[in-house]
Amino acid sequence: MNVLSKILKKMTRTDIVLVVLIVVLSLAGIIFPLLHTSEEHDELQLVIEQGGEEILRQEHPYQESGVQKIEFSWESEEYVARLEHDGSRVRLKRLEKDVVPLPIHVDMGWIEEPGEMIVALPVQMVVELEGDTGERELDGVSGTYN
CATH class of the missing domain: 1.20.5 (Single alpha-helices involved in coiled-coils or other helix-helix interfaces)
Structure with a gap:
């Protein structure tokens, strides 16, 4: 003292x-x-694209927690992707090793905010949450609007 x-x-x-x-x-x-980070987002949509084509669009959050199966094709073969829902969060479970050798999409983890995405290569699959993010700011890195 x-x-x-x-x-x-x-x-x-x-x-x-x-x-x-x-x-x-x-x-x-x-x-x-x-x-001020706990802003609510209206009308969130879960969108899954593969090769630039939309294969799923649904309201988010999904009605129930659990695993949702999504069928997709790659190089004339049929596969199933498993999308895990947990409240307002979603993640892409491990795709088959012969289709996606590296599990980078699994390492991306959970997404729950608009604009967040999970990318699985080489199958060109993108899982994204779309919705109103409030203010539209220009992203200085990519040059696009969030």
């Missing part, structure tokens, strides 16, 4: 006001974004 009182004695009122202001602004910078 002696150290704190010595420091306070050396500080002027302006120094104390400045320190308090910096602490308050720092805390506001942490708390304010947390309060």
